[in-house]
Amino acid sequence: NYCVRREKRNIPPSPSNRLPLLGHLHLMKFPLHRTYHDLSQKLGPIFSLHFGSRLLVVVSTPAAAEECFTKNDVVLANRPKFLSAKYMGYNYMSIVAASYSDHWRNLRRITTLEVFSGARLNSFQSIRADEVRLMLGSVARRGSAVVELRPLLSILTFNNIMRMIAGKRYFGVEDNDNEEAREFRDLLKDVFKFTGVANPGDFMPLLRWIDYKNFEKNLSALTEKIDVFLQRLIEEHRSKKGGSTMLDHLLSLQESEPEIYTDLVIKSIMLSMLLAGTDTSSATVEWAMSVLLNHPDIIVKAREEIDRVIGTDRLLHETDLPNLPYLQSIITETFRLFPATPLLIQHEASADCKIAGYDIPRGTIVQVNTWAIHRDPSIWDDPETFKPERFVATNPPRAPQLLPFGMGRRACPGNALAQRVVGLALGSLLQCFDWERVDEKLVDLTDGNVGVTISKLVPLEARSKARPSHEALYV
Numbered sequence: 001n002y003c004v005r006r007e008k009r010n011i012p013p014s015p016s017n018r019l020p021l022l023g024h025l026h027l028m029k030f031p032l033h034r035t036y037h038d039l040s041q042k043l044g045p046i047f048s049l050h051f052g053s054r055l056l057v058v059v060s061t062p063a064a065a066e067e068c069f070t071k072n073d074v075v076l077a078n079r080p081k082f083l084s085a086k087y088m089g090y091n092y093m094s095i096v097a098a099s100y101s102d103h104w105r106n107l108r109r110i111t112t113l114e115v116f117s118g119a120r121l122n123s124f125q126s127i128r129a130d131e132v133r134l135m136l137g138s139v140a141r142r143g144s145a146v147v148e149l150r151p152l153l154s155i156l157t158f159n160n161i162m163r164m165i166a167g168k169r170y171f172g173v174e175d176n177d178n179e180e181a182r183e184f185r186d187l188l189k190d191v192f193k194f195t196g197v198a199n200p201g202d203f204m205p206l207l208r209w210i211d212y213k214n215f216e217k218n219l220s221a222l223t224e225k226i227d228v229f230l231q232r233l234i235e236e237h238r239s240k241k242g243g244s245t246m247l248d249h250l251l252s253l254q255e256s257e258p259e260i261y262t263d264l265v266i267k268s269i270m271l272s273m274l275l276a277g278t279d280t281s282s283a284t285v286e287w288a289m290s291v292l293l294n295h296p297d298i299i300v301k302a303r304e305e306i307d308r309v310i311g312t313d314r315l316l317h318e319t320d321l322p323n324l325p326y327l328q329s330i331i332t333e334t335f336r337l338f339p340a341t342p343l344l345i346q347h348e349a350s351a352d353c354k355i356a357g358y359d360i361p362r363g364t365i366v367q368v369n370t371w372a373i374h375r376d377p378s379i380w381d382d383p384e385t386f387k388p389e390r391f392v393a394t395n396p397p398r399a400p401q402l403l404p405f406g407m408g409r410r411a412c413p414g415n416a417l418a419q420r421v422v423g424l425a426l427g428s429l430l431q432c433f434d435w436e437r438v439d440e441k442l443v444d445l446t447d448g449n450v451g452v453t454i455s456k457l458v459p460l461e462a463r464s465k466a467r468p469s470h471e472a473l474y475v
């Protein structure tokens, strides 16, 4: 019976060089979105790979992506149970790692209302403005020296999230006496090392069983330390009531509905925000600045717009962003060419379903290659060229042609926050400084990811010159 069923299945095509046990694992070359794109050129817009014992399907067209997130949205709303999701996702209980369930719906509801709503985001606006001002000051202090933006952008995005969560400024703090800040920075450095690692044990149960390279042991020890740290933050805020951070707010809700707002739920929200909401935004601003340095004419146009709308006697404010359509189109074009998470996050089928006429068996991991969709020449005119003008049109392309934040019920809930952080940071850097490449050579735009987020292989270096008219506004 089983064989008959298998024969009838019309699984998407897969490469012929499948090895015993490994399957196609030997094809797992980073960055994966490029490998998958190359394979789609040979195998078609939807293809399958056998990674050890797991079947993985990669989708590379808007039509197939749309099928995933409309007709199959519920069926594909699960996440695979990878080891990283077990440990960094609080035993698959975090909003990122949980499969589709009442628990996950509850987390989405809580975060939509209490973290990502317009009112909540507005209440944290001064934190973003403050962090951006501090970043501008750091750039200015470099004078005519070469600036490496990546560390400054990381300080901005991590402090932004930590200040929203707990009112703590842990990054870019000069004094080494702040033991708590140092401990947290060290823990996070290790966490990001793990999020970038593909673990073969996820695809080959035998390797997991022998704890391949001690992966599980190390991950477990690290997440235990993080849990202790986050629990300490909870206790600290619990003991001094009345604050206005996200943590204070969730703890006051815990008092009235303790069974919903458990400590575990609160810790998992904190960790998810730190993992999903930091590198993604800072990498996007770095990509934008990098590609802009190769297009000085676009910088001039963006600056003209900013000066026209804002004048030269105040800093750009978040509420200005809707009035800066050219800056917005630069950001959208950056999301098109350099989507921070080019393969979204893995989805898993909870039941048999069909995509593009192919059979997708229950348990299949589904990946949407947004990077490939965003560069498909049948959708985009001159796709490899950075052209913000394409989004100034009256009916600019949108999902499923353009889906940097995903689509459907698992789409990124931090979209609005990310747009504000990226818009404010990029707009302010363009408003307050003249920018130049360090030499004649174009900035190298090679991507270097091995994990979920793509960032530039070589961190951007640039020269900045403060505009005298603006210095007094942030110093």
Ligand code: HEM
Pocket (backbone or CB within 6 Å): 095, 096, 097, 161, 272, 273, 274, 276, 277, 278, 280, 281, 284, 339, 340, 341, 344, 345, 346, 404, 405, 406, 407, 409, 410, 411, 412, 413, 414, 415, 417, 418, 422
């Ligand atoms: C440039 C910035 C960002 C980009 C490009 C981005 C993109 C994405 C993408 C593609 C997904 C997965 C969608 C899917 O599974 O199909 C996602 C999920 C998620 N993002 Fe973002 N994101 C960004 C910023 C943020 C921020 C600032 C936060 C919060 C502080 C955030 C929180 C989350 C969470 C919690 C999820 C998991 C949602 C779920 O599984 O239900 N993201 N993001």
